[in-house]
Amino acid sequence: MIPAAFPPWTRAETLGASVPEFAAFQDEPPQMSSGTVGKTGFLRLGFERRSGTTILANLERRAPYMVQRALHCDEQMPGLAYVFLITTTGCLLQGDRLALDVTLRPRAQAHITSQSATKIHAMDANYAAQSQTITLADDAYLEFLPDPVIPHRHSRFISDTQISIAPSATLLLSEIIQPGRKHHHPDECFGATVFSISTAAARPDGRPLFAEKLVIEPRRYVMRQTGVMDSFDVFANVILCAPKNKVERIHDRVLADVNRAEGMAFGACRLPNDAGLIFKVLGRETAQVKAKVREFWGVVRKEVVGAELPPPYLWR
Template sequence: MKPAGSPPWAVAEALGASIPELAAYQDEPPQMRSGTVGKTGFLRLGFETRGSRTILANLERRAPYMAQRALYCDQEMPFLPYVFLITTTGCLLQGDRLALDIDLGPGAQAHVTSQSATKIHGMDANYAAQIQTITLAEQAYLEFLPDPIIPHRHARFISHTQICVAPSATLLLAEILQPGRKYHHPDECFGATVVSFSTAAVRPEGRTLFTEKLMIEPQRFAMRQTGVMGSFDVFGNVILCTPADKAERILERAEADVQLADAMAFGACRLPNDAGLIYKVLGRDTAQVKAKVREFWGIVRKEVTGADLPPPFLWR
């Protein structure tokens, strides 16, 4: 936890300084020190119900992290606000520290996504770090579906997501990790130095639900071996926190299969402590993985809200 009165991005700074996988990368970038103005972005989104719809009631931002007004563009859920996350730099660089805080009040509903893929540039000093805090009150519903993460060759990136979810709330959180710019240069595919993702969830009273950590270090451990990525290139990880009865209905509808001819593998299983489900997808191409994540998203939305998905955007 960050000390009282410290800025939100201080948590990302403290996280990167404390975990062992980044111990060798604490040197400062020669261009601009880590954590300075312009490299410390903060975004807080607070959603509340107003009458029959949810509004973006609280928006705090610090460049290079920002968002604009909420859009009501979903014809299947016309009272659902869409908010697009924006980074004005267009990518993450060495020394960047980002903090995202999403808070949904009782009964609030929202869809949060990103303007484009998150590109993490190559690094010769330090690393980039991101902290995400998501809080859902009773009966809240959040779809957090950002575009894929693309770590470039020699990228160093850590992300930690802390979830606090009420028993009757639903959170759909998806992360899609690409192997890099595999068509740009042969060494770009799984060329990152270290990429680390962790997620932890608790109930409002503090009871732990689950923790998960994914870490890849392609220069130390082969990614093509069985049990890691094998012949697959793209990894999709979807966490669904939802009441147990909804989770069981969704699990019954979610398919599981390994399709080697199509270079696809996918399936769901239960999270501990009746927290919900986790759904994983492996594919050769990003479009395949995104399509499977969308299928699961459609099942979740229908079972939880009764609504269908809108047609996909033309640019997706």
Template sequence: MVQRALHCDEEMPDMACVFLITTTGCVLQGDRLALDITLGPRAQAHLTSQSATKIHAMDANYAAQSQTITLADDAYLEFLPDPVIPHRHSRFLSDTQICVAPSATLLFSEIIQPGRKHHRPDGCFGATVLSISTSATRPDGRPLFAEKLVIEPRRYLMRQTGVMNSFDVFANVILCAPKDKAERIHERAEADVSLAEGVAFGACHLPNDAGLIFKVLGRETAQVKAKVREFWGLVRKEVIGAALPPPYLWR
């Protein structure tokens, strides 16, 4: 369900804020979800979900999600849903296709939790397969970039260096923005690896002057969300010239 647009961001009162609500409360085997987002010229919107997306255990079939995001000239979209929680024995495939005008800005975040790690020992990285692919083009069809993340904990160890090591939560944040704005954001974005604090993060350029990609690893979801919020605040300040609203009390 797509909730009626609200104008609740005091820093950007003209921006539409929309909550996407899964009325069943979870994603089950056999589910096929489709989401199409289109912003016209100079439109501004913030999209989020009502809570984390829980992918339930499966004994047959799988769940799949397809998303298309289209931004016209000078459009601005913040698409920041709550985390995905793949439960033990779940199978989830997600494909996101982006078409963004050179003057438009898209901030798109995906946060992946390891599962119900406090529920039972094999609940952490207990999913069977999690596949997340993202690709982007210009309106004329010119390809910008493509990325695919495949997690199969039963086939490959998640605690390896270069995979998750001692971290549990992963965030992948894609920023499609004009080159000059992306450069200023990259100059201000911080990077660090701190095993003591349990967090690692950093940004790098996307191919074809498409923008930036910002990745975060953390032991707890709150740490990862905090770093994503810092990057979000930096993007909004550089692109729009506005600050972020105070965090909601329930977040």
């Protein structure tokens, strides 16, 4: 554990220094060293429920991370706080360190998404790192559904998400990973050097629920093989942590299928320790994967809070 007195981005800095897949990328960028101002973004969001509405009660930020304000734009859930994550740089560069801390107090309800896809640029030194901490109190409800991540050719990225969730709370967390700019250049498709994502969850008393780690190293392991990506290009990993009775109802409504003609494969399975479900989607195009994730999101929202999804925005 990192002492609380240390800057929040220190955890993001230590991520790549402590895992073997990043041992070869500890050199510093010649432009700006990692850990300098402008490359260490920090965002702390604290949501509270007041008078039937969730508000953004606590906001701390350091560029390039920022949030402007919480909106209440969902007609199906008028008390839901809707927040867009913004990075003023518009992309991740070598040496960048981002730290996100999200806390929902009892009965708070929030939806967090991003301004656009997260683009990870090509790198010839060091790497980019992201640390996320999510804490949900009793009966809290969080939809964390950012736009896809696009790792460019020769990019290096590590992300770690730590979740603390009360038994009565609900978290829907989605990650959609594209193969790169596959229509830009043939070498862009699965051209990243290393892409590492880990997620772990525990109860507020520290009891562990589950942990998952995904490491993609296209130069070392063939992506076009059965059991990896095969003929698919886009991957979605959706984690649902929710009370057991709601999880069972959701699981009964979620189908599983492999349809090579349409270029889709998807299915859900239970997480250990009655933590919830994990829903995975493979597709050839981003739009079809996002549509399947939206279907799952709609089932979750209906079963957990009894509300429908809002109409999709025209630009999404």
